[in-house]
Amino acid sequence: MGELFENFKGYNLPEARKKAREAGREEGRKEGEEYLLIKMVCKMLRKGKAIAEILEDWEEERSIIEEIYCAAQSFAPNYDVEEVRKAMRHGAGN
Numbered sequence: 001m002g003e004l005f006e007n008f009k010g011y012n013l014p015e016a017r018k019k020a021r022e023a024g025r026e027e028g029r030k031e032g033e034e035y036l037l038i039k040m041v042c043k044m045l046r047k048g049k050a051i052a053e054i055l056e057d058w059e060e061e062r063s064i065i066e067e068i069y070c071a072a073q074s075f076a077p078n079y080d081v082e083e084v085r086k087a088m089r090h091g092a093g094n
Helices: 013-046 051-057 062-075 081-091
Strands: none
Touching (some): 051 062
């Protein structure tokens, strides 16, 4: 039985918690940024702006704005942000 634990170095629980918290915060920031961008694109769509205008106003990759735009079209004229997010996740296979 002693051989089983011979090379066991232990588990640093405080360090593991710290890393998990940092990872959770980073994930939260990314989701928040995504939410804000979808919200702003939906707001512009409600105002009748075309994709070209949205692309001009936002300094984001074209593919990201186009993905949001395409997903949002199914939810016109209200462009519900949560529904657009769900559609984007479903479309991405998540």
